[in-house]
Amino acid sequence: MKKKQYKGHKIERSWCKGCGICVEFCPKQVLELDAEGKVSVARPQDCICCKLCELRCPDLAIEVICTEPGTENGHE
Amino acid sequence: MAVKDYIRQRFFPHMWCPGCGHGTILNALLRAVETLGLKKQDIVMVSGIGCSARISGYVDFHSMHTLHGRALAFATGVKMSKPELNVIVPMGDGDALAIGGNHFIHAARRNIEMTAIVMNNRIYGMTGGQFSPLSAHGSMGTTAPYGNIDHDFDVVELATAAGATFVARTTTYHVHELSDFIAQAISHKGFSVLEVLSQCPTHYGRRNRVGGAVDILKTYKNNTVRIGSDKKQENPDLIERGVFVKKELSEYCREYDRLIAREHREAE
Amino acid sequence: MNKTPETTETSENIKFMQGNDVCAQGALYAGVEFFAGYPITPSTEIAEQMAMQLPKHGGKFMQMEDEISSLCAIIGASLTGHKVMTATSGPGFSLMQEALGYAVMAEIPCVIVNVMRGGPSTGLPTHVGQGDVNQARYGVHGDHAIIALTASNHQDIFRMTVEAFNFAETYRTPVILLLDEMTGHLREKVVLPEPGAIPLVKRLRTAVSNGVDYHPYLPREDGRLPMSDFGEHHRYNVTGLYHDMWGFPSEDPKIVYGLIRHLFDKIENNIHQIARFRKYYLKDADILLISYGAAARSALHLVENRRRRGEKLGLLELQTLWPFPGEIIREACRNVKFTIVVEMNMGQVLEQVRLSVDTPEKIFLANRIDGELITPTDIRNIKRVIQGKGI
Known part of the structure; x- marks a missing residue:
């Protein structure tokens, strides 16, 4: 079975309040809070497209773009 | 449609505190609506007063921000007068079960097809951290500075006893479950109650020394189990998650339509 | 009657x-x-x-x-x-x-x-x-x-x-x-009136089409606000908080001022359209009764009874109590010797009448507050006291 392919995180910086939930519960430690206390993608290569950060984000500030197996373009 | 197509983006970032679980409930609710393929104009969201109640302003549905505790009463009129609408009623714990307790049990008893979501952060957040009817015995609040001597409701047991035909509980940590339960609750042909344990790091967390949003989410992870889990036998203090009640019973609006049809037949 | x-x-x-x-x-x-x-x-x-x-x-x-x-x-x-x-x-x-x-x-x-x-x-x-x-x-x-x-x-x-x-x-x-x-x-x-005998006002609905910005709280030039039903294509917000023309909460002083003004003006400025009353024998009356509801039945009874004896009593029966029709009251009281407000409370309308006229000292109260209907005799007795006659 082919895996989803990671294309990137789309982050609404102005919506992020820096609670750190996404950072703490990312199973692959992909995310960090930057100097301004906002979420940043520190290790994109480790993302497995589980989207838990996107789903748990209380600020609706994260979107993980991944391609579904067998498609060319990014799929939300 | 993407989740962002269901919100009024001009009001973001929202007004909730950093790490507030209510945002996660909004997040999951939008995904549930998307999964169900509901049209925005077919949904009415009716909320009461409190932190939870602000949710209705953020969704791009028909929205009513009403009075403290009265959301279900307003929603009943909306649903009964236009039963084809999907009516979703998010409420806070004080909102739903203190000032709104009577409306809550009677909406459940009538079995009118609406979705009640109790966003349970166990405290009055907007007024600054007073204990609620869902604050545990012994917990701290600004109006319980020496510890709460009230006993709390169990929302699941209360809703079940009052006659709700769909009753479920989950937390803002269990996000897949959360949007799944919201979708199930909206699809249910009767009165559905979903209790969501939702963290209030600002007031509950600080006052009860249980830490910030991340720490409270960890307690949701560690102190809850799926219904029927063996762990509950070993540790009765664990809180069960899952769908507790799912049954069929004649729904109020349909029952009234049948009454009208019967009257018309007899008149002819 | x-x-x-x-x-x-x-x-x-x-x-x-x-x-x-x-x-x-x-x-x-x-x-x-x-x-x-x-x-x-x-x-x-x-x-x-x-x-x-x-x-x-x-x-x-x-x-x-x-x-x-x-x-x-x-x-x-x-x-x-x-x-x-x-x-x-x-x-x-x-x-x-x-x-x-x-x-x-x-x-x-x-x-x-x-x-x-x-x-x-x-x-x-x-x-x-x-x-x-x-x-x-x-x-x-x-x-x-x-x-x-x-x-x-x-x-x-x-x-x-x-x-x-x-x-x-x-x-x-x-x-x-x-x-x-x-x-x-x-x-x-x-x-029971036939259908159509009393005109009915229908719900005023917006003509703004789908996709065009609709303002549920923006009055038209005539002051009316067209509505859109929940379930139709316009999705807006309804709140008990001060709100803007879309219905979203606002604390902007201009918006707050505008809304409270609007809530007052749409009613107080239409007082003449809203005022409903009945006038009985007012033209030549020198003693005026003002009453409403069940109390007005006794007031009218007394007026008709006294008229038969040549006394010039008149009755203004109010059917709109709020907004209070002060100008109509003032006009009716102008040329009478005195006015008696007939009601079954401690003088709630009396107070409004006194505020509306130039000579509040000529406004009196005939009331009953014991749970019984005020009678024509009750009102007549008050009238006689005012006139300096014995009961």
């Missing part, structure tokens, strides 16, 4: 019924589609009639868990585009004040009938009293304006019930209908 039937009397449309049932008939005539209520003496018959009649007319009746939820439910039903009503009495009306304020603020058309009984508190459930006049005006916290109507006989109860619906739609506001225990339970003749 002097009545003006809206239609020709036939054996079919002449009825003998109690005032509460007449009110229900008036509501059906006006096109009520949704009623939610809670049993309370002396208004219960209105709910019973609604439970019986509404399903036959395609409408819906709900018995709620209390009066709070009753008013909340009809507000919700109004937003889906229906004509709505609830009915209650004193204690229930007290419980409704919270949602009444919401309906004022969110500008929701609805009709609230309060069949008044003796108060305060549970007071006198089966006796007459008119102590809720000021509550109708001031019961809601915060500044606001309100429309409150009343009637003294069954023909007028029918008419004013229809008017209440018409005003609710015209001004996008809750309208209170203050009836009395006495007329509510009294049985007398009423002629």
Whole structure:
């Protein structure tokens, strides 16, 4: 079975309040809070497209773009 | 449609505190609506007063921000007068079960097809951290500075006893479950109650020394189990998650339509 | 009593019924589609009639868990585009004040009938009293304006019930209908008007098409605010907070000022359109009675009785209590020797009348506050005292 392919995180910086939930519960430690206390993608290569950060984000500030197996373009 | 197509983006970032679980409930609710393929104009969201109640302003549905505790009463009129609408009623714990307790049990008893979501952060957040009817015995609040001597409701047991035909509980940590339960609750042909344990790091967390949003989410992870889990036998203090009640019973609006049809037949 | 039937009397449309049932008939005539209520003496018959009649007319009746939820439910039903009503009495009306304020603020058309009984508190459930006049005006916290109507006989109860619906739609506001225990339970003749005999005001709906920005809280030039039903394509917000023209909460002082002004102006500036009253023998009157509701029946009786003896008494019967028709009162009081306000409370309308005239010292009160209907003799005795005669 082919895996989803990671294309990137789309982050609404102005919506992020820096609670750190996404950072703490990312199973692959992909995310960090930057100097301004906002979420940043520190290790994109480790993302497995589980989207838990996107789903748990209380600020609706994260979107993980991944391609579904067998498609060319990014799929939300 | 993407989740962002269901919100009024001009009001973001929202007004909730950093790490507030209510945002996660909004997040999951939008995904549930998307999964169900509901049209925005077919949904009415009716909320009461409190932190939870602000949710209705953020969704791009028909929205009513009403009075403290009265959301279900307003929603009943909306649903009964236009039963084809999907009516979703998010409420806070004080909102739903203190000032709104009577409306809550009677909406459940009538079995009118609406979705009640109790966003349970166990405290009055907007007024600054007073204990609620869902604050545990012994917990701290600004109006319980020496510890709460009230006993709390169990929302699941209360809703079940009052006659709700769909009753479920989950937390803002269990996000897949959360949007799944919201979708199930909206699809249910009767009165559905979903209790969501939702963290209030600002007031509950600080006052009860249980830490910030991340720490409270960890307690949701560690102190809850799926219904029927063996762990509950070993540790009765664990809180069960899952769908507790799912049954069929004649729904109020349909029952009234049948009454009208019967009257018309007899008149002819 | 002097009545003006809206239609020709036939054996079919002449009825003998109690005032509460007449009110229900008036509501059906006006096109009520949704009623939610809670049993309370002396208004219960209105709910019973609604439970019986509404399903036959395609409408819906709900018995709620209390009066709070009753008013909340009809507000919700109004937003889906229906004509709505609830009915209650004193204690229930007290419980409704919270949602009444919401309906004022969110500008929701609805009709609230309060069949008044003796108060305060549970007071006198089966006796007459008119102590809720000021509550109708001031019961809601915060500044606001309100429309409150009343009637003294069954023909007028029918008419004013229809008017209440018409005003609710015209001004996008809750309208209170203050009836009395006495007329509510009294049985007398009423002629049910034919359809079309009394004009009905339909819900004004927006013509703004799908995809175009709709402003639910932006008045047109004539002051009216077209609505859009929940379930139609315009999605907007409804709140009890101060709000902008889309219905979203705002604390902007300009918006706050604009909204409170609008809530007052849409009613106070239309006082002449809203004022309903009946004048009896006013032209040459030198003693004026001002009364309303059940008390006006005794006042009229006395006026007609005294006229037969050559005394120049006149009666101004108020049917609109709020906004208070001060100018009409002032005009009516101008050329009389003195005025007696006849009511069954400690002088709630008396106070308004005194505020409206140039010579408040010439305004007197004939009241009764013991739960019994004020009689023509009660009023005559007060008149004689004022005139310096013995009782």
